Amino acid sequence: MELKKIVFFMLATLLILTGCTGKAQSGEENIVKIGALHPLSGGLANEGQEMRDAARLAVKEVNEAGGIKSLGGAKVELIEADHEGAPEKGMSEIQRLDREKVVGVIGxxxxxxxxxxxxxxxxxxxPFVVDxxxxxxxxxxxxxxxxxxxxPASMMAENFLEYFDVLNEMSETPLETVVLVHxxxxxxxxxxxxxxxxxxxHQIDVLDNIPHAATAADISSTINKINRLKPDAVIATTxxxxxxxxxxxxxQSNFQPKVIIGVANGAFSNTAFINDETDINQHIMDVNYSINPQSELALEVSQKYEDQxxxxxxxxxxxxxxxxxxxxDAVERAGSTDRAKIQEAxxxxxxxxxxxxxDTIVFDESxxxxxxxxxxxxxxxxxxKVIYPDEYKNADPVLPTK
Known part of the structure; x- marks a missing residue:
């Protein structure tokens, strides 16, 4: 009996020390795991690694500022996942992140x-926050x-059509005909x-809508079609x-459109294209995402990213x-690692x-x-440079571009 009492006492003490309230155990109670799912290898690796690095910077900032205060200063750990551009790999990586007990995922x-x-x-x-x-x-x-x-795509298209009208109001030579390339x-x-x-x-005459594979090694047939049609503008999503x-x-062709405009273009707002293709990229436009160049916080974050x-x-x-x-932010406000509470937050x-x-980031019912x-x-x-809307611009547009 004495032996049983000793064993019971030791087990009870162990439970008290390790915690029996459902909290993470030693070394883990101050860690909150979030997942980052991006193409870190394959044809989209450049973009994926750029995005992963940004997530790393955000996590570093939070941890250096004291971690998640509502969880006693818990540190954030970024669990990185590579989907390689393959849908099935994306699903299996979510399953792995689930096993890793992440509280949420970005990607x-x-x-x-x-x-x-x-x-x-x-x-x-x-919880999955789509970047x-x-x-x-x-x-x-x-x-x-x-x-x-x-x-979303509908807003990208809506913004493009609105900005196309604005460009025509600014230009002495209106853009009327376009070829869509994607x-x-x-x-x-x-x-x-x-x-x-x-x-x-919007009084836009679409002469053709030309698809191609993103992995195509040659798109000369697309170039030849554009040369034959001679549109005022080439509108590209690539x-x-x-x-x-x-x-x-x-x-390299005989015909030059008045303007090349991207819409959500993975090249024209890509750092690699902007920095490395200066011989061909002058005055190309893109209706796309950006930091706010009028925001001191955005400029500060951008500089940190460049330095790191x-x-x-x-x-x-x-x-x-x-x-x-x-x-x-949602984890902080939830004050919990419970996924349902984070979803609510x-x-x-x-x-x-x-x-x-x-303006303010708020989510609608969808x-x-x-x-x-x-x-x-x-x-x-x-x-x-941002050239429109006026409240965010940091340069005047150059028109016509060709």
Whole structure:
């Protein structure tokens, strides 16, 4: 009997020391895990690594500022996941992050991966804050755990049509005819279709709508079609590789449109394209995401990013940084690592202190950032500048561009 009493006493003491209230055990009680799902390898690795680095910066800032105060200064740990641009890998990585017991996930850059990844997160009850993925369906499936920071495809198209009208008001030589060029996944196709649908209301004559594979090694047939049609403007939705091919092809051809305008273009607002392709990128425009160049906080964060990673903070990185801060803000307000409570806190987000060119970040009933919008950027002397709307601009547009 005496031995049983001793064993019982030791077990009771152990339970008291380790905690029997459901909290994490020694060394883990002050750690909150969040997942970051991006293409860290494969054809989109440049973009994915840029976004991962932005999430790292956001986590570092929070930890250096004392961690999550409502959880006793708990430190945030970023669990990084690589979906390689493959939908099935995105789903399996969500399953792994679930096993890692993350309280939420940000991601995932590719719409084709984001759709199944958010579906898997919904099944597991994991809050998912989408940084980049434009396709409309992301927030149209009635999911409770999906929240998107960036503007959807419909808003990108709407912003483009509005800004196209503004450009025509500014220019002495109106733009009337366009050719739409886009990569052929759900990303490029959805945006091009929305633009084509609304074009006539803005007196835009769409001469052709030309898809291509983002992995295409040659798009000379597209260049030849543009040369035959001779549009005033080429409107492009691409990734970095195919977007660079398109601009190179147009520059080497006999015909030059008055303007090249990207819409959510993965090349034209990409740091690599802006910095490395100065021979061909002068005055190219893009209706896309950006930091707010009129915000002191945005400029400070951008400088930190450049100092830490030795590269410019592009729009993809700006949205990953923001998505990370949005998720951590929700954890702070929830005062809990319970995913359901964090989901509830996300639905009540009202974030005024951020780096984006928009008003307060709030989510509507579908999980969409209600104030999300794109801006009109232009590459001027190797730098991307916001040229519209006026409240965010830091340069005047150069028109015509050719």
């Amino acid at each position: 995932a850059y590719s719409s084709g991966v984001t759709l199944p990844a958010t579906q898997e997160a919904e099944r597991a009850g994991i 980049i993925a434009t396709v409309e369906e992301v927030t149209e499936r009635g999911f409770k755990y999906t929240f998107r920071v960036q503007p 990569e052929d996944s759900v990303f490029g196709t959805s945006i091009a279709s929305l633009i084509e649908k609304g074009a006539s209301d 990734y970095l590789r195919d977007g660079t091919l398109l601009v190179n092809g147009l520059n 990673f030795n590269k410019h903070m592009g729009p993809n990185a700006a949205y990953s940084y923001t998505a990370t801060k949005v998720l951590i 996300l639905s009540e987000t009202n974030l005024t202190e951020h780096i984006l060119p928009q 999980g969409q950032n209600a104030n999300a919008q794109a801006v009109l950027n232009q590459i001027i002397n190797g730098e991307t």
